[in-house]
Amino acid sequence: TSFSLHCIAMEIPGPRWMPVAPGNRCTAGALTFPMHARPGVAAHRVGGCIPQTALGLSVIASRWRKSRQPEASVRMAKAFGRDALDDDASGLGEVAGTELEAMISELRDLEASKPQSLESQPSEVDEGAIEPVEEDPQAIDIQQIDRSGQVAVLGVPNSGKSSLVNELVGMKVSIVSPKPQTTRQRILGLALLAPRPDMPPTTQAVFADTAGIMETGQTVSEFGFRHKRKRLFRQNRMHKAMVKTAWKQTKASDAVFWVLDAAKCYMYGDYMPPCPELDGVAIGAPVEDAWWLHPELAEELSFLRKLKRANMKVSVVLNKVDILRDMDVNVEEFTLKMREQISSDLGTTKDGEDILENLWPTSVLKDPASLAPIKRWLCENLPKQSPIYPLENISDVPARVVASEITREKLFRVLREEVPYHLTVVNAVWRQEPDGKLLLGQKVVVTKEGQGRIVRYWLPQITEEAESEISEMVNFGRPVELHFQIQVDPKWLENEDYYEDLQGLLDRSGSLVFP
Secondary structure, three states: OHHHHHHHHHHOOOOOEEEOOOOOEEEEOOEEEEOOOOOOOOOEEEOOOOOOOHHHHHHHHHHHHHHOOHHHHHHHHHHHHHHHHHHHHHHHOOOOOOHHHHHHHHHHHHHHHOOHHHHHOOOOOOHHHOOOOOOOOOOOOHHHOOEEEEEEEEOOOOOOHHHHHHHHHOOOOOOOOOOOOOOOOOEEEEEEEOOOOOOOOOEEEEEEEOOOOOOOOOOEOOOOOEOOOOOOOOOOHHHHHHHHHHHHHHHHOOEEEEEEEHHHHHHHOOOOOOOOEEOOEEOOOOOOOHHHOOHHHHHHHHHHHHHHHHOOOEEEEEEOHHHHHHOOOOHHHHHHHHHHHHHHHHOEOOOOOEOEEEEEEOEOOOEHHHHHHHHHHHHHHOOEOOOOOOOOOOEOOOHHHHHHHHHHHHHHHHOOOOHHHHOEEEEEEEEEOOOOOEEEEEEEEEOOHHHHHHHHHHHHHHHHHHHHHHHHHOOOOOOEEEEEEEEEOOOHHHOHHHHHHHHOOOOOOOOOOOO
C-alpha cells in the first residue's frame, strides 16, 4: 500500500553511492565488500541502509513493535498529513486487530493531541544551518570517461604480459613469477587512464591478460631438421586450450598488444642472413623470416606468422629494455632496428595498411614511467563510447579463483623443473566462521607420487605468506586458515574439469574480491 511505501521512504532511505576514504569497506545488507582504490580514483560504497523492498517494511514493523516511539510517529504524521493517512486507511480496509491498523490509529491520536498552535505555524528552515555537502575532489565524473575498449595482451611465455597488465591497472590482478607460463587463463584487468598525469581519467581500458602463446605442434626449422629443445611442460589438451583462448580474445578486442622480450631479440635475433651468399655472391633463394630463425625465437616466429595470417593490426611492447642498458646497448638505435625489422616481416593488411601500428620500448618493472606513451595512445585511439564496466571494478576474477591462484603462485616460486607445471590448486572447502575467520581447504593435484612428496615439503613454508595475501585480497583483512590435501592424478592435464575455465567460462557470480 501507499502507507507502506511512505514508511519505507521515511524510515529507510534508498540505496545511494557515497564517496568514502580509499580502502574503506562498504556495507549492503549483511554482505561486506572491499574497495580497492587506484591512484586518482575515489573508492565508493553503498549507503548503510536497507533497500526499498518488503524486507524494509518488515524491519519497520519490527522496530515499531519494540519501541513505539511517539516522536517518530509525530514526525510521520506531520510529514504525510491527516488527509494522506485517511486516504491510506480507506484503501487498507477495516481489518480489526492488525498491527498496521493499530499503527494508523496511534498516528491519528497523536496528530489530534498535538497543539493547534504548532500545526498552524509555518515551518521555517534556517538555510544557514544546512551545511552543503562537499564533493570528494578525487571522485571520478563518469561523463569525463568518453572512451573505452578491450585490449588483448599477447605474447610468448615469460615476456612480461602479466606484469604489464598489473602495472597499467595499478594493482595486482594477475599472478606473476620468474618462470614462463605462469598465467593459465584469461584475466581481465580494468584501468582508468588519463592522457597526462596531471589530467583526470578519460578512458576505461579493459586489458585481457592471456596465457603465453607457445607451439602446440612439432618444431621444425626451415631446413627440415628438428630443434632439440628441452620442454618443462609437455603439449597436452590443457595447453592447447590455453593457446586457443588467447587467440580467441583477439576477435573481441579493439587493440592487440604483442609483448616482446627485447633482451631475447638482441641476443638471438639476426641469426641467418636474408639470402645464402658465397664470397658476396648470392647462391640460393632468399630465406623467409631469416631474422627469427634461431631456435630460441621459434615461438616468436610462429607468433609473427600467425599475426600475418590474422590480418589485424598490432602494437609491439618491447619489454625489458633495462637489460639492454645494463649491457651498454644503444636502446634507441636497437628500437629503430626492431621497428624496421618487424614492420618488414609483418607486411601489410589486405587493405594495404601496415600491420605494425606502434612499437614502444618499455621496462615494466624497472621504469613504469616508460608506459606513459602507451596510456596516451589508448586515450586517443580507443573507441568513443561509454564505459564497458562500472568504474569501481578492477577485474572479473571470482574470489575462489583468486585464493587458489595465490597458493599456486607461491608454489610456482619455490618449485623447480617440471613440478610447477604439473600441479593445480582447487578449493575443496570454503567455510566462513561467525567471527569472520575463513577456513579454506585446498586440494593440490599433481601427476606423480614423487611430485607430491616435493610439494608436501614446501607447503608449510609458503602457507603463512599465502594466508596473509588471501586475507588481504579475499577476506577483508580477517584471518585465514589454510589446510591442504595432496592428490595424485596422472591424467589431470587431460581432464577438462580442471581447465574448462580456460575457455572463458569462468563463473563470475559471487565475486567478492572485485565487486
